[in-house]
Amino acid sequence: xxxxxxxxxxxxxxxxxxNLSFGENHVLxxxxxxVAPSEKVVIIGPSGSGKTTILRVIMTLNRPDSxxxxxxxxxxxxxxxxxxLVPAREKHxxxxxxxxxxxxxxxNLFPHLTALENLTLAPMKVLDLxxxxxxxxxxxxxxxxxxxxxxxxxxxxxxxxxxQRVAIARALAMRPKVMLFDEPTSALDPELVGEVxxxxxxxxxxxxxxxxxxxxxxxxxxxxxxxxxMFDSGRIIEEGxxxxxxxxxxxxxxxxxxxxxxxx
Amino acid sequence: MSAFAQxxxxxxxxxxxxxxxxxxxxxxxxxxxxxxGISIGMVLGLLLALLRRSRVxxxxxxxxxxxxxxxxxxxxxxxxxxxxVFPGFGLVLSPFVTLVVGLGIHYGTYxxxxxxxxxxxxxxxxxxxxxxxxxxxxxxxxxxxxxQAIPTVIPALGNYLVAMFKDAPLGFAVAAGGILLAAxxxxxxxxxxxxxxxxxxxxxxxxxxxxxxxVRYLERRYGYERA
Amino acid sequence: MLSGNQIQALLEGVWMTVRVFALAGLLGxxxxxxxxIMSLAENRLLRWISRIYVEVARGASAIVLxxxxxxxxxxxxxxxxxxxxxxxxxxxxxxxxxxxxxxxVVRTGIQSxxxxxxxxxxxxxxxxxxxxxxxxxxxxxxxxxxxxxxxxxxxxxxxxxVSLVGLADLTAEAQNLRVQRAVSGSRAATSLAIFGTAxxxxxxxxxxxxxFFRWLERRLAGxxxxxxx
Numbered sequence: 001x002x003x004x005x006x007x008x009x010x011x012x013x014x015x016x017x018x019n020l021s022f023g024e025n026h027v028l029x030x031x032x033x034x035v036a037p038s039e040k041v042v043i044i045g046p047s048g049s050g051k052t053t054i055l056r057v058i059m060t061l062n063r064p065d066s067x068x069x070x071x072x073x074x075x076x077x078x079x080x081x082x083x084x085l086v087p088a089r090e091k092h093x094x095x096x097x098x099x100x101x102x103x104x105x106x107x108n109l110f111p112h113l114t115a116l117e118n119l120t121l122a123p124m125k126v127l128d129l130x131x132x133x134x135x136x137x138x139x140x141x142x143x144x145x146x147x148x149x150x151x152x153x154x155x156x157x158x159x160x161x162x163x164q165r166v167a168i169a170r171a172l173a174m175r176p177k178v179m180l181f182d183e184p185t186s187a188l189d190p191e192l193v194g195e196v197x198x199x200x201x202x203x204x205x206x207x208x209x210x211x212x213x214x215x216x217x218x219x220x221x222x223x224x225x226x227x228x229x230m231f232d233s234g235r236i237i238e239e240g241x242x243x244x245x246x247x248x249x250x251x252x253x254x255x256x257x258x259x260x261x262x263x264x
Numbered sequence: 265m266s267a268f269a270q271x272x273x274x275x276x277x278x279x280x281x282x283x284x285x286x287x288x289x290x291x292x293x294x295x296x297x298x299x300x301g302i303s304i305g306m307v308l309g310l311l312l313a314l315l316r317r318s319r320v321x322x323x324x325x326x327x328x329x330x331x332x333x334x335x336x337x338x339x340x341x342x343x344x345x346x347x348x349v350f351p352g353f354g355l356v357l358s359p360f361v362t363l364v365v366g367l368g369i370h371y372g373t374y375x376x377x378x379x380x381x382x383x384x385x386x387x388x389x390x391x392x393x394x395x396x397x398x399x400x401x402x403x404x405x406x407x408x409x410x411x412q413a414i415p416t417v418i419p420a421l422g423n424y425l426v427a428m429f430k431d432a433p434l435g436f437a438v439a440a441g442g443i444l445l446a447a448x449x450x451x452x453x454x455x456x457x458x459x460x461x462x463x464x465x466x467x468x469x470x471x472x473x474x475x476x477x478x479v480r481y482l483e484r485r486y487g488y489e490r491a
Numbered sequence: 492m493l494s495g496n497q498i499q500a501l502l503e504g505v506w507m508t509v510r511v512f513a514l515a516g517l518l519g520x521x522x523x524x525x526x527x528i529m530s531l532a533e534n535r536l537l538r539w540i541s542r543i544y545v546e547v548a549r550g551a552s553a554i555v556l557x558x559x560x561x562x563x564x565x566x567x568x569x570x571x572x573x574x575x576x577x578x579x580x581x582x583x584x585x586x587x588x589x590x591x592x593x594x595x596v597v598r599t600g601i602q603s604x605x606x607x608x609x610x611x612x613x614x615x616x617x618x619x620x621x622x623x624x625x626x627x628x629x630x631x632x633x634x635x636x637x638x639x640x641x642x643x644x645x646x647x648x649x650x651x652x653v654s655l656v657g658l659a660d661l662t663a664e665a666q667n668l669r670v671q672r673a674v675s676g677s678r679a680a681t682s683l684a685i686f687g688t689a690x691x692x693x694x695x696x697x698x699x700x701x702x703f704f705r706w707l708e709r710r711l712a713g714x715x716x717x718x719x720x
Binding site: 333336337338339340341342344345348349352429430431433434436437444447448451457458461462464465468469472473476 | 546547549550551552553554555558559562563566567644647648649650651652654655662665666669681682683686687689690693694697698
């Protein structure tokens with residue numbers, strides 16, 4: 001399993017020849033993608049280009065038709081048995097998935113649980129933390145995202161921006177190596193976008209977590225991303241530093257897309 | 265365990281085939297009762313729905329009470345009521361009539377709710393247009409409201425039809441024919457219950473399951489939305 | 492009007508009705524949860540099994556299942572049919588029938604929970620049974636309660652059928668009283684009083700069930716449900 005780079009550095013996320021079709025729609029075409037540890041990658045592109053699907057494939061919400069996903073050196077969808085690579089059993093998938101977390105466009109908070117309970121459920125059930133440990137961790141994270149006083153409130157009582165911040169805290173509570181953000185601010189009223197981006201930027205600056213974001217917020221990409229990928233029709237058509245892709249795009253389609261997005 | 269007697273069961277095909285025509289005839293009686301029952305139920309349901317909407321409290325409240333009472337109590341006991349109590353008031357009904365009247369009243373209360381929903385779903389604007397055109401109440405009802413309300417009830421009627429078919433064998437209790445009576449009579453006559461009851465079950469399923477599929481197909485086809 | 496003895500007899504029938512209802516309801520609920528969840532399984536065979544159960548359990552009416560269980564099964568199994576057997580058979584027949592309808596209510600309830608909830612649970616790496624217990628079912632339950640309440644009243648009404656296979660429930664006791672009256676030719680309680688009282692007893696039980704389920708809905712909904720956006 002050649003997952004080591006020649007210079008010894010190991011990719012955190014590696015997608016090899018990923019193909020995925022929804023019926024007749026070939027959404028991801030022979031996709032290769034690598035993300036280095038602690039790298040912050042922003043994915044942009046028109047809707048229907050498949051950019052959200054990449055995140056969903058990594059998060060195991062959609063299974064690829066073919067190809068491999070490797071997280072920190074371990075295959076996600078395959079396991080090695082008797083020296084051969086075979087489709088993984090559920091148990092193996094869960095083990096590898098432990099290192100990945102996701103923040104959704106529509107928050108997906110559990111409405112019947114308080115903010116704190118949203119944060120403590122998985123750590124208790126999956127990471128086997130005690131109730132005290134999980135609560136301590138949960139409260140600390142809520143404070144970090146600026147919602148320490150909302151621990152006992154229900155999602156229905158929170159604003160959109162607050163909900164998304166709770167969702168981010170919930171993902172952080174699992175101490176993931178890889179965090180995925182699927183258009184985290186697209187469903188928010190404009191005046192609430194800033195508070196959420198601030199939290200995401202904070203996580204990026206703190207350093208260790210590998211992050212992949214699908215977003216239209218170009219300002220954020222410029223400030224926080226290490227690398228920007230432009231997606232279209234199931235393929236990466238351009239990639240580079242924010243300066244390269246956003247200021248001087250090489251591709252016509254990238255230019256057209258950026259013009260459309262930045263003009264309103 | 266002495267509860268287990270000798271296993272003396274073996275399926276007798278000759279007997280089963282001999283008995284099949286009687287069971288099938290019983291099935292036909294059950295289907296017939298269902299068809300008559302649903303007809304009564306459809307008419308009675310509309311009547312109840314209209315009474316329920318009456319602005320006269322003395323009419324409306326007893327109607328609501330009646331509907332609620334009949335819906336909450338077992339059809340079987342209602343059949344007994346009709347069969348044994350009505351004669352005391354001079355109304356002696358034959359077993360078959362008892363069955364279809366019982367089915368009709370019981371399911372009439374269900375259909376009345378569907379009619380009510382259908383009538384209430386006719387837009388306010390329709391009523392107002394009728395008033396603006398100075399139409400009489402009778403015309404408004406017969407030409408504007410009911411023609412729009414009744415079609416919405418039809419998909420629900422399909423379900424009630426299937427449900428009534430499952431209740432119709434209860435005619436057994438008042439000796440009104442039907443598939444259960446046929447099977448039970450045969451079983452007690454021959455002391456071999458397996459074949460008649462199995463045939464009853466198979467024939468019954470052979471009607472009720474396809475009917476259920478058909479009703480579901482109709483619902484999909486005519487875009488029925490449950491309230 | 493009914494004499495004290497007659498009312499006593501009817502009440503004993505009520506007790507039998509309640510016992511049959513409670514046990515059949517318990518069995519029906521277990522089956523409904525089992526087959527309702529199974530109908531949403533990833534495994535196609537499990538989905539098929541669930542579908543077959545639902546179609547047959549609903550398609551065969553309660554009365555057909557009852558008679559088959561009470562009279563045909565004992566012979567097939569080679570058992571002698573005693574009173575406890577008929578009781579068990581009745582409970583099983585009504586429970587199986589209820590499970591068929593209940594499974595559909597459970598399935599619809601679970602499917603009403605937005606897909607995002609399942610995805611969030613997957614993203615948090617929750618095990619299937621933890622997701623079911625802490626995320627899906629609590630939200631599905633609220634949706635399931637009203638139709639389940641209606642279903643429970645239908646089951647209560649169906650218990651009257653057990654009188655036809657020989658169990659001494661409320662309906663059977665009412666029949667007994669009528670026969671006694673006809674035989675003795677007494678001037679005591681008319682058929683109207685007998686069956687009327689029986690109907691009222693059923694009505695009261697049905698209303699109690701309705702009130703119970705409304706209370707349950709209110710209690711389970713809680714603050715979060717009302718504040719839900």
